[in-house]
Amino acid sequence: MSNKLNPSMxxxxxxxxxxxxxxxxxxxxxxxxxFIMILAFFNVDFPNKTLFLSLSLGMITVGTIIFSNNxxxxxxxxxxxxxxxxKSIASRGFWGWILGIVLTLFYIVLYFKAEWLGLAAKGEANxxxxxxxxxxxxxxxxxxxxxxxxxxxxxxxAILVFGYKFMLKYRHNKHQLLRTVSVMFFQLAFAFLIxxxxxxxxxxxxxxxYYDLKNIWPLNYYNFDKYRVDSMIEAGxxxxxxxxxxxxxxxxxxxxxxxxxxxRWYCSWVCGCGGLAExxxxxxxxxxxxxxxxxKIERWVVxxxxxxxxxxxxxxxxxxxxHDSSKYWLTKDVFLLSVAGIxxxxxxxxxxxKRKELAKDAQYGAIGxxxxxxVLIGMHYFSSTKDVFLVKSYTLQSSYGFLIxxxxxxxxxxxxxxxxxxxxxxxxxxxxxxxxxxxxxxxSRFRITTNGGQCISCGNCSTYCEMGxxxxxxxxxxxxxxxxxxxxxxxxxxxxxxxxxxxxxxSLKGRINSNDILLGNDVDLMDLVNQR
Amino acid sequence: MxxxxxxxxxxxxxxAARHIRKLSNHKITIISAETEYFFSxxxxxxxxxxxxxxxxxxxxxxxxxxxxxIDLKFGFVKNIETKSSTLYFKNGDTLQYDKLIISTGSKxxxxxxxxxxxxxxxxxxxxxxxxxxxxxxPNNEICKRAVIVGGGLIGVELAEMLHTRKIPVxxxxxxDHFWDNVLxxxxxxxxxxxxxxxxxxxxxxxxxxxxxxDDNGRVKAVVIEETDEVVHCNLVxxxxxxxxxxxxxxxxxxxxxxxxxxxxxxxxxxENVYAIGDCAQQREPIGHRKAIEPLxxxxxxxxxxVAQTICGNKMKYKPGHWFxxxxxxxIEYQTxxxxxxxxxxxxxxxxxxxxxxxxCITIEYENxxxxxxxxxxxxxxxxxxxxxxxxxxxRSADYVMAHLQEANFDPEFYKTFEPEILERYSESFRMA
Numbered sequence: 001m002s003n004k005l006n007p008s009m010x011x012x013x014x015x016x017x018x019x020x021x022x023x024x025x026x027x028x029x030x031x032x033x034x035f036i037m038i039l040a041f042f043n044v045d046f047p048n049k050t051l052f053l054s055l056s057l058g059m060i061t062v063g064t065i066i067f068s069n070n071x072x073x074x075x076x077x078x079x080x081x082x083x084x085x086x087k088s089i090a091s092r093g094f095w096g097w098i099l100g101i102v103l104t105l106f107y108i109v110l111y112f113k114a115e116w117l118g119l120a121a122k123g124e125a126n127x128x129x130x131x132x133x134x135x136x137x138x139x140x141x142x143x144x145x146x147x148x149x150x151x152x153x154x155x156x157x158a159i160l161v162f163g164y165k166f167m168l169k170y171r172h173n174k175h176q177l178l179r180t181v182s183v184m185f186f187q188l189a190f191a192f193l194i195x196x197x198x199x200x201x202x203x204x205x206x207x208x209x210y211y212d213l214k215n216i217w218p219l220n221y222y223n224f225d226k227y228r229v230d231s232m233i234e235a236g237x238x239x240x241x242x243x244x245x246x247x248x249x250x251x252x253x254x255x256x257x258x259x260x261x262x263x264r265w266y267c268s269w270v271c272g273c274g275g276l277a278e279x280x281x282x283x284x285x286x287x288x289x290x291x292x293x294x295x296k297i298e299r300w301v302v303x304x305x306x307x308x309x310x311x312x313x314x315x316x317x318x319x320x321x322x323h324d325s326s327k328y329w330l331t332k333d334v335f336l337l338s339v340a341g342i343x344x345x346x347x348x349x350x351x352x353x354k355r356k357e358l359a360k361d362a363q364y365g366a367i368g369x370x371x372x373x374x375v376l377i378g379m380h381y382f383s384s385t386k387d388v389f390l391v392k393s394y395t396l397q398s399s400y401g402f403l404i405x406x407x408x409x410x411x412x413x414x415x416x417x418x419x420x421x422x423x424x425x426x427x428x429x430x431x432x433x434x435x436x437x438x439x440x441x442x443x444s445r446f447r448i449t450t451n452g453g454q455c456i457s458c459g460n461c462s463t464y465c466e467m468g469x470x471x472x473x474x475x476x477x478x479x480x481x482x483x484x485x486x487x488x489x490x491x492x493x494x495x496x497x498x499x500x501x502x503x504x505x506x507s508l509k510g511r512i513n514s515n516d517i518l519l520g521n522d523v524d525l526m527d528l529v530n531q532r
Numbered sequence: 533m534x535x536x537x538x539x540x541x542x543x544x545x546x547x548a549a550r551h552i553r554k555l556s557n558h559k560i561t562i563i564s565a566e567t568e569y570f571f572s573x574x575x576x577x578x579x580x581x582x583x584x585x586x587x588x589x590x591x592x593x594x595x596x597x598x599x600x601x602i603d604l605k606f607g608f609v610k611n612i613e614t615k616s617s618t619l620y621f622k623n624g625d626t627l628q629y630d631k632l633i634i635s636t637g638s639k640x641x642x643x644x645x646x647x648x649x650x651x652x653x654x655x656x657x658x659x660x661x662x663x664x665x666x667x668x669x670p671n672n673e674i675c676k677r678a679v680i681v682g683g684g685l686i687g688v689e690l691a692e693m694l695h696t697r698k699i700p701v702x703x704x705x706x707x708d709h710f711w712d713n714v715l716x717x718x719x720x721x722x723x724x725x726x727x728x729x730x731x732x733x734x735x736x737x738x739x740x741x742x743x744x745x746d747d748n749g750r751v752k753a754v755v756i757e758e759t760d761e762v763v764h765c766n767l768v769x770x771x772x773x774x775x776x777x778x779x780x781x782x783x784x785x786x787x788x789x790x791x792x793x794x795x796x797x798x799x800x801x802x803e804n805v806y807a808i809g810d811c812a813q814q815r816e817p818i819g820h821r822k823a824i825e826p827l828x829x830x831x832x833x834x835x836x837x838v839a840q841t842i843c844g845n846k847m848k849y850k851p852g853h854w855f856x857x858x859x860x861x862x863i864e865y866q867t868x869x870x871x872x873x874x875x876x877x878x879x880x881x882x883x884x885x886x887x888x889x890x891x892c893i894t895i896e897y898e899n900x901x902x903x904x905x906x907x908x909x910x911x912x913x914x915x916x917x918x919x920x921x922x923x924x925x926x927r928s929a930d931y932v933m934a935h936l937q938e939a940n941f942d943p944e945f946y947k948t949f950e951p952e953i954l955e956r957y958s959e960s961f962r963m964a
Binding site: 076077078079081082083084085086087172173174175178291292451452453454456457458459460462463472473476490493494495497498499502503504516517518519520521522523524525529 | 543551554572574575578581582583584585588589590591593696729730828829832833836837840847848849850851852853855857858859861862864866913914915916917920924941942943944945946947
């Protein structure tokens with residue numbers, strides 16, 4: 001599957017990109033590990049599930065370690081992108097498509113046909129793949145496994161083993177090492193272990209939603225559902241603390257951290273979606289679309305998702321609040337007014353202080369704002385107790401869950417890694433990324449600075465930007481990169497052969513700059529043209 | 533509205549076109565016989581290495597040119613008749629211009645070696661060179677060994693390229709250490725060791741005697757001048773630098789020497805004809821600069837400047853402080869100001885190297901006044917803007933060494949070396 005211009009005619013070994021013997025051994029061991037799961041999927045009932053599950057996960061891990069050690073430790077530390085576009089799996093070749101299809105099918109089964117994985121009906125014992133994970137589930141949370149436990153385990157293993165691979169690949173780059181340790185830690189501790197232990201604390205008399213605490217609304221779009229809020233309130237102080245933490249996360253903690261460090265603190269250091277993209281997804285980062293058309297689509301789609309999730313969440317909360325303020329201060333009307341109030345304050349502040357920076361996008365922002373406000377007013381006048389616009393609010397939510405939560409983030413987001421790159425979800429679909437990005441663009445100390453006139457327009461930065469940002473377009477103008485979509489992974493700076501790019505937090509002043517004449521030329525000319 | 537015609541769609545010509553478009557409503561045509569669209573020449577190596585595809589090396593999407601009303605013409609200019617302001621193309625086309633910019637770039641040097649035109653011998657400059665390399669050296673079975681002749685920046689790039697296909701490389705350089713006609717010996721010897729550490733058979737103080745042919749007119753081996761050793765190979769890369777690509781211009785009445793001769797306004801001897809980039813030769817070299825500067829950055833700066841002149845704001849080409857950059861396998865190199873291989877008279881060098889043998893700096897300063905003149909930095913990224921300012925402010929070497937941290941441009945969390953460098957610098961004075 002060569003993408004070269006003049007493919008070699010040699011049949012034996014066209015590109016010298018073949019795997020070494022050791023790498024083949026690593027692949028073989030990993031595939032055997034996977035094969036155990038496939039057998040389980042086809043209902044092979046392993047006698048000792050603990051043994052075979054350990055064997056399966058163990059072999060996947062060992063196989064990846066053997067592969068990575070041989071691929072990277074046999075070479076000197078440095079950028080390791082040799083032959084990326086010649087590899088079938090990494091350049092939309094045969095193996096890329098196969099992997100994409102397999103992953104997509106897995107997600108479809110996971111979301112819509114979990115019984116095929118062996119998930120039992122209530123009261124019965126699991127079978128198949130889910131049953132294989134029962135021992136681990138028993139160990140961690142004291143109950144049988146579910147399809148989500150299987151998925152969570154595989155997800156965590158993927159981030160850990162491919163995180164190891166990533167760390168070897170970028171072992172010369174301390175920034176990348178620390179960042180990867182961080183996503184590995186947050187996945188293992190926050191996304192995987194803590195929720196399982198929380199589940200263990202629940203009993204008949206005490207029930208608390210157990211979840212990934214770093215999963216913030218709106219990424220966690222069901223965080224303020226009635227059943228969750230109810231059980232948090234019923235669980236006393238701990239539950240109330242969790243509820244307050246969930247609200248503070250999006251309204252206080254997130255804005256502060258994003259102001260200081262840009263959205264990267266979340267997207268590239270903490271988030272699980274980002275964690276998978278940066279580790280298992282790393283070999284596909286160059287497949288993102290860099291055209292201006294893709295950028296336009298991205299802005300429309302991702303901001304529409306934000307509008308959708310805001311309305312949907314409002315409708316859900318609205319539906320379970322009461323009318324009587326004497327029972328509880330937060331009534332339907334108070335709630336609608338506060339949502340409208342918060343949105344108006346944000347909109348007004350942006351329009352007053354940042355209008356110029358937004359330029360043409362300001363109009364779109366205004367349109368989005370008015371749509372939401374009109375809908376909120378409509379909600380007040382035309383909705384009954386249960387329904388919002390004659391549609392059950394939970395129908396609204398389940399369509400969001402289906403379209404965005406399952407299809408977009410899972411099936412397309414991960415299943416299409418080998419086709420559209422590793423950050424499709426983060427770029428086009430994630431409402432959290434959009435909100436953080438909005439702030440990053442307008443009110444954050446973060447930017448990627450360029451180094452005077454040193455850019456040679458080679459295009460490595462743009463090619464390896466997983467978010468499809470045309471980094472070079474800025475670098476060759478000596479302009480800082482301040483883009484809402486930038487997740488601050490730092491790979492552009494790593495692959496730059498001339499030391500042109502650096503991720504930095506600095507003051508807001510002079511953050512967005514643009515030079516027609518770059519540093520290095522006649523000082524008078526630079527003044528004349530750039531000061532205009 | 534005038535018709536501005538630019539021959540050559542490299543960085544110089546394209547920069548000129550973009551700036552003319554910004555400043556004016558002139559009709560602009562860019563001519564190229566190499567590729568239909570502008571690409572980054574410096575990125576050619578990454579295509580062969582598999583880091584990028586050709587399309588990634590294009591800095592602008594294909595719609596850019598039409599949107600900005602820059603016409604692109606694919607064709608080879610055979611002759612320029614300056615009296616009638618007409619270009620004659622190989623295929624018989626003609627084109628009238630009001631103003632002409634010659635930015636035809638460079639071609640690889642060949643020094644009359646025996647066998648230099650055999651099949652399997654190539655330079656590395658154009659898109660066509662990389663396409664040819666892909667055919668001649670797709671893998672290490674078709675190309676069992678390659679010999680590179682000429683130890684400069686293109687040579688080391690070619691070595692790195694071939695290395696990614698696991699093709700054994702013998703690298704002949706006539707210098708004592710790699711590129712030590714430009715780099716001080718401390719820097720040059722570290723880079724020599726780094727190149728060798730990648731398994732490149734680097735032969736210093738070695739010249740090419742001849743290239744031997746097999747029965748089919750293909751490269752079979754090279755002979756080394758000093759030892760008469762015969763090195764069998766399937767590919768010879770000739771990379772002893774480049775020279776202006778102006779064969780076509782030489783037959784016109786535009787005055788040439790090695791390059792197209794221009795004054796500081798980038799004007800040739802013919803009115804309304806300009807030359808910029810690699811192919812231009814300054815009648816009077818500027819400062820310590822060479823009369824011909826085959827460099828990405830200078831090409832761009834000449835493009836920026838000539839656009840002003842053409843659009844009625846006549847302007848001299850006055851480049852600021854010298855800077856350049858490169859990458860030698862895994863080691864990045866940047867330079868600001870002047871560091872000569874041997875300190876110029878009255879100057880001195882300070883050299884620091886980190887124990888892992890992949891990072892070093894050399895600064896040059898004036899002995900009497902301690903004025904800082906320039907820095908070479910390897911493996912540590914430094915800020916262009918800060919050094920440009922220090923050079924303008926004529927800071928002392930003491931000041932620069934004490935404030936080196938301000939210039940650091942390495943990624944966050946990287947180990948910093950400034951305290952160690954300063955300590956070593958101070959020590960060197962105590963010992964003196």
